[in-house]
Amino acid sequence: MEHSRTLVLQDVIDARRLSRFQIVTFVLCFSILVLDGYDTVVVGYIAPALKAHFGATPAQLAPMFGAGLFGLTLGSFVFGPVADRFGRKPTLLVSIALFALFSLASAWADSIGMLIALRFLTGLGLGGAMPNAYTLAAEYCPNRLRSTLVAPIGCGIAVGGALGGVFASRVIGAFGWQAMLVVGGVLPLLLIVVLARWLPESARYLVARGGRQAEARAILGRIAADLDLSDVDITLEEKRAQGLPIRQLLQPGVGGGTLLLWTTAFMALLVIYFLGNWLPILIQQSGVSFHNASLMTALYLTGNSLGAIFLGILMDRMNPQYVLSAAFVCAAVSLASFGHLSGAPALALLALFVTGVGTGGTMTGTNILSAGYYATASRATGVAWTLGMGRVGSIVGSMVGGAMLAAHWGPKFIFGAVAAPLVVAAVSVFALAAYRSRHPATDGEARCAAVGSPVH
Known part of the structure; x- marks a missing residue:
């Protein structure tokens, strides 16, 4: 394989043990889903405090939950095609920035109506982050271990929801419901800094898009340091897709x-x-x-x-x-x-x-x-x-x-x-x-x- 001019990307990944590079990528995707899970459920934890703060009835709070779900749904439909066009990493960074900034803005909402609008916008980012984190993680998995490795990453959603409960029991009484939303905004913004430096683009995406062989070879070199990739073309063994x-x-x-x-x-x-x-x-x-x-x-x-x-x-x-x-x-x-x-x-x-x-x-x-x-x-x-x-x-x-x-x-x-x-x-x-x-x-x-x- 080392002396062939063409090299199948998935062959290289399948033939080797997991590298530190892949493990770091999985941990970063897990972290994205933890914060996604936290921001998805945070309104459930602060709902009783919102009811008291705004004097709202359950019927008035219900649209806030619905707005978040509609945002999540629309975000999934929108950001999938965006990621296939512009890349997994930039789409993830934009999605995380969206839900971080609008969660942070929600802490200063002065009415239920404003919260409803902000929850919808937060949901757009949440809906884009989750599927693209799954996709990026799966594209760095050996076929033999894809489900074994991606399933625990998916548990990040539940972990984030559980952490929200832990924080709520300590934070709301001491600092108010706004603090929960501040946490849901600041932590993702900090994570963006880490992701910008350490999260890779999908090597499969780089090859599929064409013209980005050098970037794909650099990434593959971190997975298979024993290979000389200087004179090879990386392929996917896939027909080039046509249309949207x-x-x-x-x-x-x-x-x-x-x-x-x-x-x-x-x-x-x-x-x-x-x-x-x-x-x-x-x-x-x-x-x-x-x-x-x-x-x-x-x-x-x-x-x-x-x-x-x-x-x-x-x-x-x-x-x-x-x-x-x-x-x-x-x-x-x-x-x-x-x-x-x-x-x-x-x-x-x-x-x-x-x-x-x-x-x-x-x-x-x-x-x-x-x-x-x-x-x-x-x-x-x-x-x-x-x-x-x-x-x-x-x-x-x-x-x-x-x-x-x-x-x-x-x-x-x-x-x-x-x-x-x-x-x-x-x-x-x-x-x-x-x-x-x-x-x-x-x-x-x-x-x-x-x-x-x-x-x-």
């Missing part, structure tokens, strides 16, 4: 898989946000005390994070679509059963934990699948639009719970009904396995695998 990235997602041989990924993400995030908003209330309506309801909710969230890691490991060792499909089915059965288990606390806890694994864990897995499915030229768009479709589901899920409760549905019936989208997600991701087997030539991961890695 969004059009590439729906081209023949790819579009069917795109629709299946979108369906999976929509259904998964619908359930995740439904449970995130309504689970404590529904548990209490099942006859459980507030204290135990809080513990059960915490166990569900723990399943989200541990499930992502566990499923990521399995996805690198088995057919990843089958792994996610089985997890969705287990979550559907557990969720539907939960409403009938109030008299059996141990089984109820187990059911919630499995539900957490099969919702939060599978959504991380779906993001990883999308990162492997698309070619380099449309990968950021593919990941971002998959997550964007999921965000649409999150908006629906947030509203569905209120509608069900307003219709006086009982907890048992609600849990059973909400299990249905998980069954749809299981069928969609199972069908994706069949679709990929019929269209391997247009599958981004299959193209990489054709040069040395096993096809899942």
Whole structure:
């Protein structure tokens, strides 16, 4: 390989142990997601203080949460194509700057209306940062370890949310709700300085764009210092994509898989946000005390994070679509059963934990699948639009719970009904396995695998 004039980028990454350069890149992507997670949930922690400060009713605060979700959704749709056009790194820096500055500005908001507008703008940046951090991390992973490595990075969202809770318990009482937003603005601005210096551009992106071989060789030299790269051309073993990235997602041989990924993400995030908003209330309506309801909710969230890691490991060792499909089915059965288990606390806890694994864990897995499915030229768009479709589901899920409760549905019936989208997600991701087997030539991961890695 060292004496060949052409060299396949993924071959080099696959043939070596992880370098310090790659590990630093993964840590930086994890840090981005931690701060993204913090700023995504921070309004939930400060909502009681906002209610008291502005004398607002819950109905007046509700649009603030909705504005953030709409911003996240739009940000995913916008910044994916931007990253495929202008690069992963500059798009990440702009996205982080957006949510940092508008979070900081929110600390000086003098009305609920201003907060609503600022939360929408903050959401735009948050929606752009998450999928591009996933994409950049995935593009530096060996194929054999992609899911194992990216899944823990995805847990940064949950870590950021948990840190928000830790800070809230200490900061709001001492410094006021504004301090939480200041933290959410200052820390990302400091991280931008680090990222500008240490975060690399995607080597795959540099090669795919053409004319940037020198930059790609410099980066690859930090991964494979033993290679003489002075006289080689780096290739991707991919056909050069034609047309806009969004059009590439729906081209023949790819579009069917795109629709299946979108369906999976929509259904998964619908359930995740439904449970995130309504689970404590529904548990209490099942006859459980507030204290135990809080513990059960915490166990569900723990399943989200541990499930992502566990499923990521399995996805690198088995057919990843089958792994996610089985997890969705287990979550559907557990969720539907939960409403009938109030008299059996141990089984109820187990059911919630499995539900957490099969919702939060599978959504991380779906993001990883999308990162492997698309070619380099449309990968950021593919990941971002998959997550964007999921965000649409999150908006629906947030509203569905209120509608069900307003219709006086009982907890048992609600849990059973909400299990249905998980069954749809299981069928969609199972069908994706069949679709990929019929269209391997247009599958981004299959193209990489054709040069040395096993096809899942």
